[in-house]
């Protein structure tokens with residue numbers, strides 16, 4: 001039976017999740033030894049960071065060797081009603097279908113088969129519909145996903161990167177969004193990174209800090225080596 005590899009630490013640096021630690025000590029959350037334990041935390045995730053984080057966490061499930069994209073749909077009550085990532089259709093083995101960008105013909109490329117994250121998030125919805133919802137996406141949606149977003153009644157698109165802005169697919173998506181009254185804006189995180197360190201989490205410690213230094217001096221931070229600016233390119 002195939003065994004899943006569980007990363008010891010996950011870092012979301014505002015744009016990408018990284019599962020391998022580096023040696024750059026930096027934290028964006030106040031360590032517990034400097035926190036006022038009589039007051040509520042101020043360094044909790046904002047809703048938008050939480051939802052974009054879920055989109056990128058979903059992206060980590062993608063088998064695509066080049067582009068791992070995630071999407072998260074949220075309703076007006078800040079409830080998550082759908083998540084998705086780019087992958088092959090159900091029942092179509094991702095060991096059989098190609099992951100290549102190039103081939104002798106289009107049938108040998110992934111483009112003929114991969115379902116984009118936005119499509120999957122809409123189809124994975126757990127509510128009767130997603131009318132009026134907001135979708136958080138890593139990349140600005142392509143024209144095909146824009147059609148799905150519009151037809152599903154989603155009214156807001158929050159994206160991390162618009163690196164394909166010059167492509168016709170993106171231009172067409174924006175034309176359709178403008179006509180259909182779908183608002184779109186770039187995600188601006190308050191925190192530069194989010195860390196989940198499975199090794200550092202100590203559930204017996206009453207005021208633990210996810211991803212922060214532990215009593216043993218073990219550090220969960222330093223996982224990021226990219227800036228938001230890097231990832232937006």
Ligand SMILES: [Zn+2]
Pocket residue numbers: 116117118141142143144145146
């Ligand atoms: Zn798409």
